Amino acid sequence: MPSHPDHHIDQPTDGASPADQAAMNHADTDHGSMDHTSMDHGAMGHAGHGDHVARFRQLFWLMLVLAVPVVVFNGMFSMLLGYELPNAAWVVWVSPLLGTVMYVWGGRPFLTGAVAELRQRSPGMMLLIALAITVAFLSSWGASLGILAMELDFWWELALLIVIMLLGHWIEMRSLAQSSSALESLAALLPDGAERVDDGTVTLVAPADLEVGDLVIVRPGARIPADGQVTEGTADVDESMITGESRPVRRGPGAAVVAGTVATDTALRLRVTAVGDDTALAGIRRLVAEAQASSSRAQRLADRAAGWLFWFALGVGLLTAIAWTLLGSPEDAVMRTITVLVIACPHALGLAIPLVVSIATERAARGGVLVTDRLALESMRTVDTVLFDKTGTLTRGEPVVSHVHAAAGHTEEDVLALAAAVEADSEHPLATAIVAAARGRSVPAATGFRAATAVGVSATVAGHEVAVGGPSLLSRHHAEPLEHTDAWAAEGAIVLHVLQDGRVIGAIGLADEVRPESTEAVAALHALGIAVVMITGDAEAVAHNVAAQLGIDRVFAGVHPDRKAAAVVQLQQEGHRVAMVGDGVNDAPALAQADVGIAIGAGTDVAIASAGVILASDDPRSVLSVIELSRASYRKMTQNLWWAAGYNLLAVPLAAGVLAPIGFVLPMEVGALLMSASTVVVAVNAQLLRRLDLRPEVSTARVLGARHPDATPTPVS
Numbered sequence: 001m002p003s004h005p006d007h008h009i010d011q012p013t014d015g016a017s018p019a020d021q022a023a024m025n026h027a028d029t030d031h032g033s034m035d036h037t038s039m040d041h042g043a044m045g046h047a048g049h050g051d052h053v054a055r056f057r058q059l060f061w062l063m064l065v066l067a068v069p070v071v072v073f074n075g076m077f078s079m080l081l082g083y084e085l086p087n088a089a090w091v092v093w094v095s096p097l098l099g100t101v102m103y104v105w106g107g108r109p110f111l112t113g114a115v116a117e118l119r120q121r122s123p124g125m126m127l128l129i130a131l132a133i134t135v136a137f138l139s140s141w142g143a144s145l146g147i148l149a150m151e152l153d154f155w156w157e158l159a160l161l162i163v164i165m166l167l168g169h170w171i172e173m174r175s176l177a178q179s180s181s182a183l184e185s186l187a188a189l190l191p192d193g194a195e196r197v198d199d200g201t202v203t204l205v206a207p208a209d210l211e212v213g214d215l216v217i218v219r220p221g222a223r224i225p226a227d228g229q230v231t232e233g234t235a236d237v238d239e240s241m242i243t244g245e246s247r248p249v250r251r252g253p254g255a256a257v258v259a260g261t262v263a264t265d266t267a268l269r270l271r272v273t274a275v276g277d278d279t280a281l282a283g284i285r286r287l288v289a290e291a292q293a294s295s296s297r298a299q300r301l302a303d304r305a306a307g308w309l310f311w312f313a314l315g316v317g318l319l320t321a322i323a324w325t326l327l328g329s330p331e332d333a334v335m336r337t338i339t340v341l342v343i344a345c346p347h348a349l350g351l352a353i354p355l356v357v358s359i360a361t362e363r364a365a366r367g368g369v370l371v372t373d374r375l376a377l378e379s380m381r382t383v384d385t386v387l388f389d390k391t392g393t394l395t396r397g398e399p400v401v402s403h404v405h406a407a408a409g410h411t412e413e414d415v416l417a418l419a420a421a422v423e424a425d426s427e428h429p430l431a432t433a434i435v436a437a438a439r440g441r442s443v444p445a446a447t448g449f450r451a452a453t454a455v456g457v458s459a460t461v462a463g464h465e466v467a468v469g470g471p472s473l474l475s476r477h478h479a480e481p482l483e484h485t486d487a488w489a490a491e492g493a494i495v496l497h498v499l500q501d502g503r504v505i506g507a508i509g510l511a512d513e514v515r516p517e518s519t520e521a522v523a524a525l526h527a528l529g530i531a532v533v534m535i536t537g538d539a540e541a542v543a544h545n546v547a548a549q550l551g552i553d554r555v556f557a558g559v560h561p562d563r564k565a566a567a568v569v570q571l572q573q574e575g576h577r578v579a580m581v582g583d584g585v586n587d588a589p590a591l592a593q594a595d596v597g598i599a600i601g602a603g604t605d606v607a608i609a610s611a612g613v614i615l616a617s618d619d620p621r622s623v624l625s626v627i628e629l630s631r632a633s634y635r636k637m638t639q640n641l642w643w644a645a646g647y648n649l650l651a652v653p654l655a656a657g658v659l660a661p662i663g664f665v666l667p668m669e670v671g672a673l674l675m676s677a678s679t680v681v682v683a684v685n686a687q688l689l690r691r692l693d694l695r696p697e698v699s700t701a702r703v704l705g706a707r708h709p710d711a712t713p714t715p716v717s
Helices: 016-022 047-072 075-081 091-106 109-117 126-145 154-190 280-293 297-326 330-343 347-352 354-366 374-382 392-394 412-424 431-438 472-478 487-488 516-527 540-550 562-573 586-594 606-610 623-654 668-691 696-703
Strands: 194-198 201-204 215-218 227-232 235-238 249-250 268-273 369-370 383-390 395-407 445-453 454-460 466-470 494-501 503-512 531-535 554-556 578-582 595-601 613-615
Touching: 016 347, 047 075, 047 091, 047 154, 075 154, 091 109, 091 126, 091 154, 091 412, 126 154, 126 297, 126 330, 154 668, 215 392, 235 297, 249 466, 297 330, 297 623, 330 623, 347 623, 354 369, 354 374, 354 503, 354 623, 354 668, 369 374, 369 623, 374 487, 374 595, 374 613, 374 623, 383 392, 392 395, 392 503, 392 531, 392 540, 392 606, 395 431, 395 487, 412 445, 412 454, 412 466, 412 503, 431 494, 431 503, 466 472, 472 494, 503 516, 503 540, 516 531, 516 540, 516 623, 516 696, 531 562, 531 595, 540 554, 562 586, 578 668, 586 595, 595 623, 613 623, 623 668, 623 696
Parallel strands: 383 531, 383 578, 531 554, 578 595, 595 613
Antiparallel strands: 194 201, 194 215, 215 268, 227 268, 235 249, 369 613, 395 503, 445 454, 454 466, 466 494, 494 503
């Protein structure tokens, strides 16, 4: 199929109008190639998480089975609930023996973690957990052997402590693994084989054996084995697994295609441009791995809090021992000190942040949002200004027919039908837009398609010579542009005239279509009290026309790509916290400069390295999903931190006996129960994030107070 040399879309430069620029520029558009940093297979794979999940799951169930007899046959527990144990000699040894197995086997992950923290001279979570279970283990053996008071029999607390810790770690590991499960399944989308063309011979090879530059054939309905550029054929490609868009995208010669996507209707030949770790698919998997490995401010705070709690527990334990000894009660000193060290276990604090972040990352991934920097997710809740790049973000980045005007003696229907007849054999975006606008109308057949560089295209329709083109076409035929077309050009439209036998019969205006979702996105952001700013390389008139349609607060127009970051700096210097949303093309510096960088549209562009959040689809309403998730996860973090830290700060002094002068001392068993309960509360509270529906249309409707027909949104407090 011939290409269309005349209809090229570009930003106006050197004072040229969009129409003149489009009509005079006749080179094929170079959309750039995808650039992905090579990655280590270990980094991109998540088998490690799967192994941890399986081990913790198995260990949890084994320890739960052992914990039942440890607790049931424990004398202190039976006294607490008031039931009688069998009068047999072996009964008293069930808890000590099985409890020892639990300490050595079930407690091993925490003991080895404590050793690592000691070697690093960085006391934290694992050391405090190990301290608690070790003190419980030793004091319980002391009570079982009659060396210490029976009140220090902590076998049942030790069993529950280990089981709950393992349960919490299993939940956390499973959440980390689930955060990538939706994207990890992309690996299975690669076909088992690829048809490589070698000197005219087709050979079936594994995708891993392909090299850059190879020519491959993709049959109708088959999956594309590697990133590449189409050299022959045109097909509707299903890219939903990458972008989330259900509608197939037309890909023809020169277009880039992504591994794992499907050529739905016709065969393609493509030249391989990236394989293995350099493909877009591998890049997405790498983003998930980096997101899981990244450490957020809140998570680092929890880790530091655990370290402080270690010294807090030791300090309170030491003061407790000294105080009760000076009061003349050595037995109480031992009992209170051991109780303090046992119930100071920080497992709830350890889960408070990581579990929330892990679940939030998973929910984001399932909602088409890839969080590459967890700090970006936290920061999104404080953003007061969202800066959108116009082309490809608020607009589709592709032309549609916006105006049609007919000369005297002709109708708009005739003009559009004749133009579509001529353009039917072209694959240029402007031609596609004209043909799409005429769909459903009676379009006559055309013959003798011809394309003239810098002039336009022409063909014979019903015995008449029909031509479509820009200013050069008018000049060749000494014709004048129709009225109204100057106003179209001032609004940013590309103007093409239609001539029949050398006479102008009409004009067609084409403009970059504003996404219908953009209006809702802007309205919802305003409802949240967030200012919306647009930045573009277009002229002032074009930019303000789009801004007026959407209700945008402020516009930066005529900005060259290398100056976009300066606009972000200007907003920041004015005191704003800025989220920059761009389509990834030439936006990398601005995305990196912003407080939160959000790349929109599949996340396959090189600019993903500069963004903290990647939106798998090009729906600008996804920004609302990110804001909602950020605010909801922050609430959960705050609630969990207050609960976990508050429990320790309250329970430890009570266990030490600060209220003993007024006759209240926290019973050991109550402290242990509270410790276990705090962990369960934190875990359950974090799990509530899973109820948040993050589909862009649902988040937007929720903000605007409307109800989406397909939504079952559940508030997450």
